[in-house]
Amino acid sequence: MSAADLHPVLLHHVVNTLEWPGLRPLQEEAVTPILRGDDALLLAPTAGGKTEAASFPLLTRAANERWQGMSVLYVCPLRALLNDLEPRLDKYSGWLGRRAQLWHGDTTQGQRRKMLIDPPEMLLTTPESLEAMLVSTKVDPREHFANVRAIVVDEVHSFAGDDRGWHLLAVLERLEKLAGHPIQRIGLSATVGNPDELLTWLQGSEADSRPASVVSPDVAPAGGSSAGDVTLDHVGSLSNAAKVISLLHVGEKRLVFCESRREVEELARNLRERDVTIFVSHSSLSFDERRRTEQAFAEARDCVIVSTSTLELGVDVGDLDRVIQINAPGAVASFLQRMGRTGRRSGTARNALFLTTTDDGLLQAAGLLRLWSRGYVEPISAPPSPRHIAAQQVLALCLQEGRVGKHVWSDWWRGLSIFGDQAPEIVDSLVESLYLESDGQMLFIGPETEERFGRRNFMDLVSVFTANPEFTVIEGRQELGAVDPLVLTRKVEGPRFIVLAARSWEVTHIDWKRRRCFVEPSDVPVKMRWVGEAAPLSYSLTRAEREILLGEDPDVTISKRADSKLAEIRDVHAAEVAAHGSVILRAGGETHWYTWAGARANATLIAGLPGIADETQRPENSRIRLLGPEVVKKLSDALDSSDWSAVLPAVSPGALDGLKFSEVLPRDLATSTVADRLADRPGARAVASEPRVQVIGHE
Template sequence: MTSAFARFPPRLQAAIVSNLGWSSLRPVQELAGHTLLDGNNAIVLAPTAGGKTEASIFPLLAMLMEREPEGVGLIYIAPIKALLNNQAERLGHYTEMVGLRRFLWHGDIKDQEKRAFIKEPTALLMTTPESLEVMLLSAKVPHTEIFGDMRALVIDEVHALAGTDRGAHLMSVVERLVRYTNNDVQRVGLSATVGNPVDILHWLQGTSKRPGCVVDPPKVPSKKDLRVYLRDTLGAIAQDASQITQSKKSLFFCQSRSLAEEIAERMRNRGTDVFVHHSSVSLEERTAAEDRFHRGTNASIICTSTLELGIDVGDLDLVLQANAPSTVSSFLQRLGRTGRRTGQQANTTFFCENVETVLQASYAR
């Protein structure tokens, strides 16, 4: 059987080999490549850092390269701006290496840059659900000119939206958007953790008449290191967390910003570099915390869900959790941050304040 890579245009093949140094595609990228090149809608499943982004982007770029779109041909949607910012350089590199361009549109982008995009749209648009609706509502955006040749959209971390009010709103926006084109827009959802992919695929399909497919390559079973501790005070939690995170890189997830701030304050000056990462922290501080992870060890980021959704902070040694996450999917997403290096086990250590959260953590396990 011909490989998906061999079905890519020669220019894309050459760019992958010369720019990325790849000699082959991962299993999820082969399966998704065939599925998307055949014109199917799809849910693509793979672990965190498993190559889902490339599994969707490469075949869709191949489609755009065959006939360059007039205006935006592909939209990449992420639940949060931080994930968009994190993916901007990567997707910008992928588009540039085949002679296409991308634009990032959200609330932090300057009006001058947005006006330049409206004047000369790019093949790939990266945005959030809310920013996409703002574009549709704006009289300054010529919708037919920009979206009239739209051919595909990718929703990253689709599990964070499916089945929620925000997800229903996004699907409404998408259905309004596709009215501007005569194309049956191809729809792709990416996720590391979802237990009902067929249901999510049906949700994603909307009014599209394309066939749908779940891309879920076989997974190699692996051991997990899961630990649950009961500590009756935040001081005790901070003390224990400080001890096990020394000389390591760790994320410590909390269910609220106030709890993250309090634990961070108690962990400071205990031998580990401590950073805080949540939606109310300035972009500069969040960026500094993310950069610190790429430059060494002995650092712990105390965070909320802002570091749950696919943002790349490099290889981690440990994931810690104060009490328990609200959903099993959140737990699996956070667990998947570790265990990427050869010989390393995925791990999560729960520090619980009471028996109720011990039970909740044990259920997540």
């Protein structure tokens, strides 16, 4: 089979409507495995044509095999991405007399009723909306999903890396049982370090028995000078970054990524003060506000949009000229997504300019680009021990079915790995704690589930991520976004001001009961603290930072300012790195072991070294505080004798709050689940096996 096997109507429109000279290599090579019915993972950079590579052969199958009713699901992690895709997919579907429609949190009840009566052939949705349909009393899931033959999971790597991926897999297993036949699974992804493992993960319980194909013919090289025009610069502050951005590439469209909402707002305000046409996007802005700014940016020319990772995924913001990165993201994969926004026009190249504002930011950016230069991309790993998702799924199944047999509930997931050895213990605990009730051999929803999750038709039960309670910010009748309650409760002298959408606002009224904050525009310059903290760095990235300190450079253009600052940083940290092992440094009355292993590996090492490492310390990326020089002699013996596969980092009581559904698990299982996710045992094991160099510094 080949592209010629696509439906002739599709081929006609590719040539005459889209006016394409031909299909891209990915689109060509995806035809055969998808028409054959294989599960597949399609890999390509951003804007690499993955949507068409999946949808064209699926639409061909649907027409040739006369699929009836709602036969294709298209799942995305973001509503905004679904909204972008719907017109395009509906147009493609329409060529073959089919429809594509949206169903997510913004879909009105009237629209949902119409789709239940007359379902579209392709439904664009989220995992949470799929779950909501399964448990809804208004939907008959056996009828509604009876004809589903295939599912496309867009940005599958973003699902696989967190609990939404486990939730999606469990929901797919339930859908297959309801449909009574296999559902073809097609994942779309940017470059990842372990594509075969990612596809196996996507296949779920049937991975060993279903044909599968990874399609990645036109994935660009991950790193090196041939993969893009990348420059590393150091500017020292956000204010200086704004000055550089305002003077560089005037007349072009620039997308600037920051690593926090605080940086986004501060940089955007600085740019506005320099008369730059500026737009802002981050998760605390309302959906409508983000769509307005993204649409305005897409239609403008000489302008800048400043964003957190909200624009990292495939939401269309028009044709970009430049990507600028403030400091550095935490992963090469994120950088590739961001740089992939550029170089789409014929005759242009992918490009990225790093503007670092701190010493740590420069070191991290250099380490990241060192990894990228080597062609390294992080493997995508599903979070370990998803016991809380198993508990959520048992509750959701009881909602879906009304009653479920005590000894047959596990049949719905056919051995999916979220249901490990603790599954019976989890179900028994749900019954004991009255989240479930038992009547003879049947399980059904108990009073605690009704009390804890029953509001708004159990909507809190169908979402597996925890959203911080925030106050909606309103100007007049327009919703601007949201802020954390701490912003509104901190003591201030005089009027209270906040920053949102790159503007200052004076708070005029707070409705505490309804969690609303009313504001008016203000000219008062304000700096606002945003709640949240940086994620720990990985073992690979922290090790790359160590390489930079040891004198290695990334294969990118390095400005004179960055080169000079890197020399200073290397001098400052010279005693903390050694070419042939880790360093134990005594200085300032303290003893530190410089592992350069990342915070998770260091947390594991601390837990495995009682009486040697200070157990009260907060794990850092580069070092571990030891209990004094006298314990150094014990360190080698302890490292040699420790079984790192069994070590679990300590878990604070507050850490359980970040694990959705932790309260429905037995306390020990919830704690061990969080501990499993804080650990990096391979990293700890690698550091433990290295030679160690002792250095006595100044006391």
